[in-house]
Amino acid sequence: MKQGSLFHRLTKSYVLFMLSSGAICLLFAFFMLRSSLINIEISLGWLLVFLLLIGMNVAIYSLWTAKRITRPLETIAKSLQGMAEGQYHQRLAIDAGYEFSIIQQHFNALVEKLQQAQEENARLENSKQQMLADLSHDLRTPITT
DSSP: OOTTOHHHHHHHHHHHHHHHHHHHHHHIIIIIEEEOSSOEEEOHHHHHHHHHHHHHHHHHHHHHHHHHHHHHHHHHHHHHHHHHTTOOSOOOOOOOOHHHHHHHHHHHHHHHHHHHHHHHHHHHHHHHHHHHHHHHHHHHSOOOO
């Protein structure tokens, strides 16, 4: 597993999520449960607080993880749109994990090749136009010998 890989970073954030969820559960067990040998009493107010804290923990983790994945994907989609419109001068620049850096390298190499092919195509078109102009001129002028 690569050090900067997305999988590695998401695994670390998942462990952090699980630790924070465990801490919330321990706090709930410590402060909100009143136990005796026979009965366990949980007040409704503390149960709602516990559920709210767990829900907030899940929501924050989900939003944070989604942003870490969707932000580079949005940048890639925007660059692909630009490439489809013929904007080959822009290169993809993503500050993300290993997987996205591999995509970035291959994307930029592809754009470079497309830009070179477009420039070569334009050069060949100009050469063709010049050759047709020269032939047209030669056919119009009489041969003098």
